Amino acid sequence: MIGMKIIKAMMVKRKKTGDKINQILIFGQDDLFERSILMRQLAFTPPMGWNTWNTFYDKISDELVRSTADAMVEQGLLDAGYEYLILDDCWSSVDRDESGHLVPDPEKFPYGIKDLADYVHSKGLKFGIYSCCGTRTCARYPGSFEHEFDDAKQFAEWGVDYLKYDNCHRPRSQTTPMLYRRMSMALRNSGRDIVLAACQWGIDDVHQWIRSSGAQTFRSTVDIQDSWDSIKSTVLSQMDKQNCNAPGCFNDMDMLVVGMYGKGLNPETSQGGCTDEEYQTHFSLWAMMNSPLIIGCDIRSMSPKAKEILTNKEVIAINQDPEGRSCYKLSVCGDDDSFVLVRPLADGDYAVGLFNFSEREWKISVDFWDLGLPAAAGLGFKIRDCYAHEDLGVFTEYFAAPLPPHGSGVYRCKVISTDHVV
Numbered sequence: 001m002i003g004m005k006i007i008k009a010m011m012v013k014r015k016k017t018g019d020k021i022n023q024i025l026i027f028g029q030d031d032l033f034e035r036s037i038l039m040r041q042l043a044f045t046p047p048m049g050w051n052t053w054n055t056f057y058d059k060i061s062d063e064l065v066r067s068t069a070d071a072m073v074e075q076g077l078l079d080a081g082y083e084y085l086i087l088d089d090c091w092s093s094v095d096r097d098e099s100g101h102l103v104p105d106p107e108k109f110p111y112g113i114k115d116l117a118d119y120v121h122s123k124g125l126k127f128g129i130y131s132c133c134g135t136r137t138c139a140r141y142p143g144s145f146e147h148e149f150d151d152a153k154q155f156a157e158w159g160v161d162y163l164k165y166d167n168c169h170r171p172r173s174q175t176t177p178m179l180y181r182r183m184s185m186a187l188r189n190s191g192r193d194i195v196l197a198a199c200q201w202g203i204d205d206v207h208q209w210i211r212s213s214g215a216q217t218f219r220s221t222v223d224i225q226d227s228w229d230s231i232k233s234t235v236l237s238q239m240d241k242q243n244c245n246a247p248g249c250f251n252d253m254d255m256l257v258v259g260m261y262g263k264g265l266n267p268e269t270s271q272g273g274c275t276d277e278e279y280q281t282h283f284s285l286w287a288m289m290n291s292p293l294i295i296g297c298d299i300r301s302m303s304p305k306a307k308e309i310l311t312n313k314e315v316i317a318i319n320q321d322p323e324g325r326s327c328y329k330l331s332v333c334g335d336d337d338s339f340v341l342v343r344p345l346a347d348g349d350y351a352v353g354l355f356n357f358s359e360r361e362w363k364i365s366v367d368f369w370d371l372g373l374p375a376a377a378g379l380g381f382k383i384r385d386c387y388a389h390e391d392l393g394v395f396t397e398y399f400a401a402p403l404p405p406h407g408s409g410v411y412r413c414k415v416i417s418t419d420h421v422v
């Protein structure tokens, strides 16, 4: 609690006085505690936003970004917490200019990046861009290898708040830890707060060293596709790595495909689409597992159901819980394709997610003693359904819910005395 009060006070000061560098000077180099809080604020909770890649691939433009910025505000996404608008690969010209600077593609971005970032900021949003630790990006545009400090300065001058930093075309002589440490150092010395979203695909034991590189998020998986199989394999690949996930540096399981329905201009991502039930399960998993929530569908034409899922404030509150605890997994008796995720929350509640990965309806049950709550303690759970937005009552010993194939339920559970329960 004292920690939260300090953090709130720091946030107020930060708003009043401007950027982080000034604040460090104000507080003085000696105050390491305050300084570390300021740094952690960049990803105190998992970043939330929207990215061009899943739906728009290389078909990006100034007009797309501006109209999406408008939609983020009009559709209530900014209010729900989605603050970063991120331009992925293919935004630059194929070569650097004569002085070695990155140049925006003049046809896609005729007014340049600074003007665009200013527009995004004028909407109350933050602006993100993409580069790569290799000589070229994955789509073969210029990468930042050996240009790290110049590029970071350029991004800061343009008003960039978030850098997605990819892992293609890396010279074989270079290790990934060193290259991500290098860009982290460049950003931290750029004069602007810039989130480093390391897009490292989970190779080279990234979970073990990424936190110490200074990055705020790390992509831990191969590229997601708009299909149930992809969602399922992404989640299962990260289940045993949840303890490497905490405030300041979060495990990024890739951008959301909620609401894509197999549409989009990216042939790599658009793989048939999912049902609304599957999209809801996808969102529940990303929320329970602390992943950044970066939307990938065209939000200018979102379906009502996709909007309902993506703006569910009760589920988002679990993802954004200030304590940022990781979840643990409980297996379900008699069914290998179902499981329960549990997460302690900052206010003393527990988030419980029930997941049915099987092909048939299944009543999933969680026994409270498996969470550490013996019935003999005289305690039970008051349970709230975060999708129905309904209090379900007080339960002792166990809770069970029937779930359709690929379905999920997310519940907020408060420990209460059961003495008065009849």
Ligand code: GLA
Pocket: 053, 088, 089, 137, 138, 139, 166, 199, 222, 223
């Ligand atoms: C990689 C990343 C994707 C996307 C593309 C862009 O594949 O993992 O998320 O950024 O590069 O080329």
